[in-house]
Structures are given as structure tokens and as C-alpha cells.
Amino acid sequence: MIPNCDIIIPVYNAVNELKECVDSILKYTDEVNYRIIIINDCSPDPEVKNYLNTLVEHEKILVIENEKNLGFVGTVNVGMRISKNDVVLLNSDTVVTDGWLKKIINAAYMDENIATVTPLTNNGTICSVPNFNEDNEIPHGFSVDSFAQFIEKTSLNLFPEIPTAVGFCMFIKRKVLDEIGLFDEETFGKGYGEENDFCCRVIEHGYRNILADNVFIYHKGSMSFQGEKLKLMKENGKKLNEKYPYYDKMIANFIRENPLKKIHENIQYRMEEYRNETDGNILFIMHNFFDEAYNHSIGGTEFHVKDIIQNIQNYNAYVLSGNMKELILKHFYLGELKTTYHFKLKEPINLTHFRNKYYAEVLEQIMTSFNIDLIHIHHLKQHTFDVPFVAKKLGIKVIFTLHDYYLFCPKTNLLDENYEYCIDSRSEYKCRNCLRKAYGFYTPFINKWKQHVEKLIEQVDLFICPSKSTEELFVREFGQKIKNKITTIEHGIEEIKDNYSKHQRKNRIEQKSSSYKIGFLGGLSPVKGSNVIYEVITSYPKQNVEWHLIGELGDPKLTLLNQVNVIKHGRYKRESIQEILESIGLDLICFFSQCPETYSYTLSEAWRSNIPVLVTPIGALKERVEKNGGGWVAEGMDSKSIMKKLDEIMNSTVEDWEKVKDNIRKFKYRTKKEMMEDYIQLYNKFISEKEKTTLQSNHKKFTNEEVYLAAKYFKPILEGMSVLQYNNKIHELQMELNSIKNTIGWKILDYLRKNYPQFIEVTKRVIYLVLKMRRS
Numbered sequence: 001m002i003p004n005c006d007i008i009i010p011v012y013n014a015v016n017e018l019k020e021c022v023d024s025i026l027k028y029t030d031e032v033n034y035r036i037i038i039i040n041d042c043s044p045d046p047e048v049k050n051y052l053n054t055l056v057e058h059e060k061i062l063v064i065e066n067e068k069n070l071g072f073v074g075t076v077n078v079g080m081r082i083s084k085n086d087v088v089l090l091n092s093d094t095v096v097t098d099g100w101l102k103k104i105i106n107a108a109y110m111d112e113n114i115a116t117v118t119p120l121t122n123n124g125t126i127c128s129v130p131n132f133n134e135d136n137e138i139p140h141g142f143s144v145d146s147f148a149q150f151i152e153k154t155s156l157n158l159f160p161e162i163p164t165a166v167g168f169c170m171f172i173k174r175k176v177l178d179e180i181g182l183f184d185e186e187t188f189g190k191g192y193g194e195e196n197d198f199c200c201r202v203i204e205h206g207y208r209n210i211l212a213d214n215v216f217i218y219h220k221g222s223m224s225f226q227g228e229k230l231k232l233m234k235e236n237g238k239k240l241n242e243k244y245p246y247y248d249k250m251i252a253n254f255i256r257e258n259p260l261k262k263i264h265e266n267i268q269y270r271m272e273e274y275r276n277e278t279d280g281n282i283l284f285i286m287h288n289f290f291d292e293a294y295n296h297s298i299g300g301t302e303f304h305v306k307d308i309i310q311n312i313q314n315y316n317a318y319v320l321s322g323n324m325k326e327l328i329l330k331h332f333y334l335g336e337l338k339t340t341y342h343f344k345l346k347e348p349i350n351l352t353h354f355r356n357k358y359y360a361e362v363l364e365q366i367m368t369s370f371n372i373d374l375i376h377i378h379h380l381k382q383h384t385f386d387v388p389f390v391a392k393k394l395g396i397k398v399i400f401t402l403h404d405y406y407l408f409c410p411k412t413n414l415l416d417e418n419y420e421y422c423i424d425s426r427s428e429y430k431c432r433n434c435l436r437k438a439y440g441f442y443t444p445f446i447n448k449w450k451q452h453v454e455k456l457i458e459q460v461d462l463f464i465c466p467s468k469s470t471e472e473l474f475v476r477e478f479g480q481k482i483k484n485k486i487t488t489i490e491h492g493i494e495e496i497k498d499n500y501s502k503h504q505r506k507n508r509i510e511q512k513s514s515s516y517k518i519g520f521l522g523g524l525s526p527v528k529g530s531n532v533i534y535e536v537i538t539s540y541p542k543q544n545v546e547w548h549l550i551g552e553l554g555d556p557k558l559t560l561l562n563q564v565n566v567i568k569h570g571r572y573k574r575e576s577i578q579e580i581l582e583s584i585g586l587d588l589i590c591f592f593s594q595c596p597e598t599y600s601y602t603l604s605e606a607w608r609s610n611i612p613v614l615v616t617p618i619g620a621l622k623e624r625v626e627k628n629g630g631g632w633v634a635e636g637m638d639s640k641s642i643m644k645k646l647d648e649i650m651n652s653t654v655e656d657w658e659k660v661k662d663n664i665r666k667f668k669y670r671t672k673k674e675m676m677e678d679y680i681q682l683y684n685k686f687i688s689e690k691e692k693t694t695l696q697s698n699h700k701k702f703t704n705e706e707v708y709l710a711a712k713y714f715k716p717i718l719e720g721m722s723v724l725q726y727n728n729k730i731h732e733l734q735m736e737l738n739s740i741k742n743t744i745g746w747k748i749l750d751y752l753r754k755n756y757p758q759f760i761e762v763t764k765r766v767i768y769l770v771l772k773m774r775r776s
Contacts, residue, residue: 002105004033005086005171008079010072011040015047017093017220024095026060032101036061037079042069071190077182080172087177089170089195093220094121096169097148100215104171107159107212115176115207116165116199119215120151120263124166126251127211130267132258135221141275148216150274155214156266156704160259162211163250164199167191168219172198180205187243192229193236200244213263266704269711272331272338273316273370280373280687281316283366284309287381289321289330291337297523297552300601301378301403303574304466304491310335311676315683318370320363322382324348327362329370329710342713343702351410351439353384354452360386361700367394369702373687377460378403381412385452388459394699395691399682401464403598407453408477409446411438413595419526421594421618421637423473457481461686466491466599467620473596492675493604515544516650519586519611521577522602525554529592529616534558535639536592537566540646548584550577551602581609588649591615594637600624607669612660614645629663 007025011018018038025036038061040052055061064082066075076089086108088101100119108117120129122136129151130139138147165172180201188194199209241248258264288294290302290309309317309332317332325348329341343366346358353359363386366372375391377400388398404412409431416422416430417437431446439445457463457478463486465471471488524530534557537547543565550569553559572580589606591597596619603624606613613631615621625631634645702710740746 002032002102003086003109004035005088005101005105006035006037006079006083007088007090007101008037008039008076008083009090009092010075010079011038011043011048011052011092012069012072013043013045013048014092015043015045015051018048019051021090021092021094021096022055022061024097025090028096028098029101031099032105034060034101035083035085037064037082038062039064039066039075039079041066041071041075070185073183073185073188073191073194077185080177080182084174086174087172089167089172091168091219094168095144095218097145097216097218099152100148100217103152103215104212107210107214108171108173110159111208113206113208114210115173115202115205116209117171117212118162118165118209119169119212119217121166121168121217121219123219123221124168126162126164126254126260127166129216129264130271132260132264133255138218139271139275144218146274148218150271151216151267152214153274154266154270154704154707156263156708158213158263159210160213160263161208162260163203163209163254164196165209167195169217170195176202176205176207187239188236190232191236192232193240196240196247197243200240200247211260211263213260262708265712266708269339269708272333276316276333278316279314279684281318281371282312282374282376282683283370283372284317284319285375285377285380285383285387286319286321287379287383289319289328291330294321294323294328299523300599303601304401304403304599305378307492307672308676308679311672312680312683316370318366318372320366320383324350324382327359327366329366331370339711341707341710343710349384352445354448355386355389356384359384360390363387364390364394364700365702365706367391367396368699369707372396373690374683375399376401380406385456388456392459397461397686397689398459399462399464399686400460401466402470402474403466405473405595407457407474410435410449413527415527415595419531419594421596423596454478454481461485462487462682464489467597467623469596469619469623470598489675489678490670491599491601491604492670492672493601493608494672515546516588517546517548517584517586518646519548519550519581519584519589521581521589521591521606522551523554524549524551524558527593527595528554529594530555530558532592532594532637532639532642533590534561536590536642536646537561537563539639540643542647542650548586550580550584577605578609581605581611586611588631589613590642591621592637592642593619593621595619597621604669607664607667610661610664612657612664614642614649616642628667630660630667632660 007029009018009021022036022038038052038055040048040063043049049065052063052065056063062082064078066078070078079089080087086105088104090096104117104119108114118124118127121127122129122138125133128134128136130136138144142150180198183194184197188197202209284305286301286305288296288298288302290298290306305319309319313334319330319332321328326345327343329343331338331340343362345362349356349359367375367390373396375387375396375398377387377398380387388400391398405414406412408414411434414421414423416425417434422430422434428444428447432441432444435441435445458481463474463482465474465486465488467490468488471486474486475483520533522528524533530553534555538561545565547563547566548569549558549566550572552571553568569580569584589611591600591603591613593600593616597603599620603613603615603621607628607630613625615625615631615633616637617633617635618637622633625633632645632649634642636642741750
């Protein structure tokens with residue numbers, strides 16, 4: 001049973017603040033048998049008395065008028081003498097929040113040795129949040145009530161001991177008042193220092209003062225005796241330290257060490273989750289991050305997710321990736337990274353773990369702890385197939401965007417061990433040999449893979465393809481299982497402005513120029529046709545071509561290729577590619593991908609620079625060029641077919657080239673804005689259809705302590721440094737330290753330090769004197 005409690009409010013003017021305070025108490029104090037004792041300390045403002053007269057008939061309120069001004073300490077003592085219960089001393093410029101008193105009383109009675117309890121506040125010295133020992137405003141995006149709810153939901157429930165309560169809201173047990181007495185009215189007069197004096201007596205009687213870190217109460221700040229405050233602080237501070245010589249040192253040590261740091265860190269880590277009213281929380285499942293190359297270089301999938309997250313205005317976006325040993329969750333809002341969490345798996349997962357209970361447990365805890373409303377899968381590498389199954393258990397809808405062919409085969413690209421397109425030549429024998437070469441598997445693994453993929457497909461609500469050709473391939477492969485829940489949403493790109501005059505130059509063919517500039521753009525690996533690129537460059541008979549390799553070289557043949565007419569530009573940043581292409585002045589860009597691309601951002605980049613393209617006759621490359629008319633499609637995948645098409649292109653008329661460029665300029669490209677309109681519509685639809693399930697006892701959820709530790713797990717010292725870079729830096733510094741320790745000088749100093757410490761002290765003094773003499 002919760003003990004009775006009297007809430008004592010001393011009043012001196014500030015009627016508007018008093019009204020707000022009383023209203024909040026009446027609204028938010030339930031499940032506790034309480035009484036409000038309001039004591040008017042001779043307020044000169046007549047509105048105070050007028051307001052108090054409206055309260056005298058209230059069954060929960062006792063109004064008292066002092067015959068003369070007693071000051072703060074004398075006034076609260078009047079209240080504590082009248083009360084026979086536990087008390088809360090509450091400033092009139094506070095606003096209490098939902099369930100505040102019950103939570104404070106529960107904290108007080110956790111231990112019989114607890115005497116006082118103080119909640120968190122925005123303006124309460126050592127009890128202040130979000131910044132310690134500062135006067136804080138309510139953080140942007142929160143109201144008083146929503147911030148209090150946030151504090152309660154994310155509290156670590158530490159209830160730490162503090163050296164003194166803070167008087168804005170101070171709970172005191174009646175038994176302690178009876179034992180050690182009331183406030184020292186004679187010494188501390190109108191206020192300041194009285195609660196500190198009381199808390200020192202509490203400590204000396206073997207009791208404790210604690211902080212209720214699950215309660216937040218708003219405190220505007222001192223409203224009474226403002227002109228006298230500084231004088232009172234100095235006078236009473238001196239009196240306090242005369243009585244308790246240890247007080248200042250105790251407080252200074254507490255502030256310096258800040259044992260409440262964990263509470264403040266937790267608030268800072270998690271504040272962004274609750275800061276803004278949003279339309280929902282979306283979890284994006286990925287194999288890599290778009291803001292750092294965590295597992296491998298950043299590619300089209302990452303670019304696409306980045307475009308979505310930077311353009312969704314009213315959602316919390318969570319991106320989940322991993323490294324088979326842990327899951328890393330990043331929280332973004334308005335495209336900005338807010339917090340990163342690391343959740344360890346009990347055991348590593350691998351490709352053969354289609355379902356893994358430890359992965360599923362952590363995933364479920366993430367979904368429940370971060371209140372996920374929708375899952376948008378972009379890749380399942382580094383994950384298990386548990387994702388949609390866990391989502392369904394929690395009533396969460398699942399969207400799956402198909403960026404490659406991972407559901408066909410774990411190799412993702414529909415190429416065999418010789419990097420040849422295999423969709424029409426597959427057999428159990430061929431697939432078995434291919435996967436044996438790739439992963440060492442002996443058994444027909446692809447059969448088991450397909451069984452699990454088909455079960456996964458059943459759990460997904462909608463599949464999205466970036467191109468129609470991709471959709472057709474998936475329907476051809478999985479038939480009716482996927483046909484009725486797959487659609488195409490083409491990626492959007494930055495709006496293309498008419499910048500032809502900027503890039504226009506006299507046509508090389510019209511000039512009968514002796515050379516052509518032909519480029520290859522993107523990650524140039526065997527999957528992207530590096531073998532064909534090499535053969536074309538080294539075998540093409542015409543010598544009037546300057547070849548440009550723009551991007552990362554993922555094939556040793558290209559890396560070692562050394563010809564006068566081959567220029568290697570290396571890796572580039574996405575945002576700088578337009579400038580690079582403009583500076584080179586290419587006539588043609590070639591895309592010789594050996595697998596069916598699902599979209600190709602690099603193709604879009606070529607067209608953004610008004611450069612025609614030559615592509616292989618497969619996938620989205622073929623589909624988009626035929627639809628756009630901004631280039632040519634080779635008749636075959638091999639180098640001979642491509643060189644034949646190159647001859648045709650170079651022999652084309654000026655009019656043919658201009659027509660292709662006109663097609664590029666005039667084509668209506670799908671913009672990011674248009675793409676986002678489709679996604680927002682889908683997100684709203686699926687979130688509204690989420691089953692309103694309450695958290696069941698069998699639904700797993702992280703404790704607030706676990707979430708705090710996940711956020712604290714890794715905090716880079718240097719801004720913008722990735723996990724890999726950070727670990728490499730630590731390793732580099734460790735190597736430097738080991739090198740220093742191996743020097744003769746270090747070994748001599750270390751020997752002297754251990755065996756002749758007095759010599760080290762003398763040496764320090766000598767060095768200090770020498771440096772001092774040099775400065776003078």
C-alpha cells in the first residue's frame with residue numbers, strides 16, 4: 001500500500017506559475033492518497049489571494065495564509081508541522097508529470113534507509129538533464145509531457161545516491177522528519193542552503209538521499225526574492241560550510257566525478273528516438289552501410305537507400321547491417337545520423353544459417369525496442385532468412401526491394417564460375433560445381449537454398465524491382481509464388497537541367513577528328529565485364545581511340561594494363577562524377593556488364609552528362625537504352641560483337657550522333673521526388689495496416705541498460721571515422737607504442753622508473769628548471 005503524502009507548496013507571488021503547478025498536480029497525481037497544502041507567505045500580489053480563494057473548497061487542497069512573511073524556510077516548516085505524513089516540498093514554478101508522485105514514493109520505499117528523493121528536472125543543478133549541472137530548456141521537439149514520458153521509457157532505473165536533495169521538488173519521509181527535525185529556520189531564513197543542511201543531517205544519521213532517474217518534473221527557475229538571491233547564496237553558503245566543513249568538498253568531488261554520467265549519456269544517446277512526432281519507424285535491412293564502406297565498397301543498393309533516407313521527411317529511419325558476429329543499427333532522422341548501436345550475436349552466423357535462433361532473438365529485440373512499424377529489406381547478405389518471419393510474428397509488414405539475384409543464388413549475379421551468364425544453362429550439376437568453387441560446398445546446396453527462399457517469399461508482403469526486366473526474371477523464376485506481389489518502382493535521379501550548352505563542343509565526327517574518347521565507368525570487375533573491356537582495349541584495330549577507365553579496378557588485368565592510349569582515373573566520389581566526366585570530354589561510355597543489371601546508377605550518370613552509351617544486350621541496361629534512345633545496344637556479350645558495334649557507331653553520321661544526344665536531353669527522367677512519392681504512399685499504406693499487437697510476454701525486448709551499452713559500445717573519437725578506420729588507427733598507435741618500448745632509451749627510463757624512482761623525480765625537476773630558464 002502506498003503511504004499518504006502531503007504536497008507542500010510555499011507561495012510568494014507568481015500566480016500564473018502557481019496555477020500551472022496546481023493544475024498539473026490535479027491532472028497527473030493519481031493512485032496516491034495525497035493532499036496539497038498551499039501556504040501563502042504574504043504575497044503582495046492580490047491575484048494570488050484571489051486565486052487561492054477559488055481553491056479553498058477543493059477536497060484535495062488546504063490553503064493557509066501566513067500572518068506575516070516567514071520566508072521560504074519558515075513557510076515550509078509550517079506545512080511540515082501541519083502534516084503527519086510523508087511530504088513533498090514543491091516549488092510553485094514547477095510542472096509535474098504523469099505518475100510523478102507514485103514513482104517517487106516507490107523509489108523512496110525501495111530501502112528503509114532512503115530519506116529523501118529528488119526527480120530529474122531541466123533546472124536543478126546536479127539533477128538537471130539533459131546537461132548536467134546546467135539550466136536547460138526542454139529539448140527541441142519535446143513538450144514537458146513528452147520529455148517526461150521519454151525519461152520514464154528509457155530510464156536505467158539506477159536511483160543513485162546524491163549528496164543532497166534539490167529543493168524544487170524534495171520528497172521526505174515522515175519518520176526522518178520526526179527523527180532529525182525540520183529545516184533550520186533560524187540559520188537559513190528566507191532560503192538557500194536549508195535543504196543542503198537537512199541532507200547533511202540525513203547523511204550523518206545514516207540515511208541516504210537518492211535521485212529518481214525515472215521521473216522528470218519541469219522547473220522554470222527561481223521566481224521569488226530574485227534581487228536577494230546572490231546575497232543569500234553567499235551568506236548561507238558560508239553558514240553551511242561552518243556547520244559542515246566537508247560539504248563544499250563533497251559537492252565538488254561529486255560534480256568532478258559525476259556519478260550520474262551514465263544517466264546523462266543514456267538520455268543523449270536515446271533522445272533522438274523520441275524527439276519528434278513521426279509517421280512511423282522504418283527498419284531498412286542491408287548488407288552494407290551507405291555512409292561508410294563497412295563490409296565492402298559502396299554501390300548502387302547503398303546509393304538507393306541513401307536517396308530514400310535523405311528524402312523521407314517524417315519517419316525515423318533505422319538501417320541494420322552486420323558482420324556475421326554482431327548487428328549494427330544506425331538511426332537516421334531527416335537524413336542525418338543520430339545514434340549507432342552494436343548488438344552482439346551469441347554465436348556467429350554464416351551463409352548456411354538460413355534460420356538462426358540467436359539472430360532472430362536479437363532482431364526481435366530490435367524491432368520491439370525501437371517500435372518498428374515497417375521492414376524494408378534491401379539485402380539479406382550478412383543476415384539470415386529470419387527477417388520476415390520475425391516481422392510477421394510481431395504483425396509488421398515487409399517490403400523487399402530486389403537489387404540483385406541473391407534469391408536465385410547466393411552468388412547474387414547469375415554468373416557461373418567462368419563469369420558467364422547462366423540463367424538458361426543452369427543444371428544441378430553445373431550449380432553444384434559453381435558453388436563448390438565459390439564456397440567449397442559438396443552437397444547440392446542450391447536445392448536447399450531454393451526451398452528456404454520459397455518459404456521466405458511467402459512471408460514478404462511486397463517485392464519491388466527497379467526495372468521491368470528484373471521483375472520479369474523473378475516472375476519467370478518463382479512463378480505464382482511471387483507474381484501477385486511484385487511490382488516495379490524505378491529509381492529516381494537528381495533532376496537533369498538543360499546544361500547542353502555547358503557540355504556542348506564541336507562534334508568530333510564533324511571535325512573529322514583523329515581520335516575518340518571512350519570511357520568505362522564504375523567498379524570494373526569481371527562481373528561488370530572487365531574481361532571484355534580488356535579484350536576490346538587490347539584488340540580493337542582502330543588506333544584513334546583514347547580509352548578512359550573511371551572507377552575502381554577490380555581485375556588485375558586492367559590494373560596491369562599499360563598502354564599509351566589508356567588513362568586510369570581511379571576511384572571517384574558520387575558527387576564529383578559530373579565534374580570528372582565534363583573535364584574528360586568523353587564521346588561514348590561503355591557498360592559491358594555480364595549479368596543483367598537491375599538498374600545501373602552509372603548509366604544515369606552518363607546520361608546526366610549528355611554522353612551516349614554502348615551497353616550489353618541484357619537486363620536493365622538494354623531495357624533503359626531502348627526506352628531512352630540515348631545510346632546503342634550490342635548484339636552479343638562477347639568482345640567481337642561489341643567491337644563490331646563500335647565500328648558502326650564510329651561510322652555513324654553526325655545526324656545519328658545528334659539524334660542520340662537529343663534523345664538523352666529530351667527524355668523525361670524519373671526524379672527522386674517522383675520515386676519518393678511512390679515510396680511514401682507505400683510506407684503509409686503498410687504502416688496503417690500494421691497489426692495493433694501489444695507486446696506479449698513471449699516477445700523479446702532489450703532492457704534500457706542493454707540499449708545504453710549498445711550505443712556506448714563504439715563512439716569514434718574522430719568525427720566521420722568508420723569502425724574499420726578507428727580499429728586500424730588503434731592498431732597503428734599500438735604498433736608505434738610497441739616500437740617506442742623497444743628502443744634503448746625507453747628501456748633505460750623504464751628500468752630507472754622501476755628501480756630508482758627518486759632519480760626520475762630529480763630528473764623531472766631539472767628538466768622543469770631548464771625549461772623555465774629558457775622561457776625567461
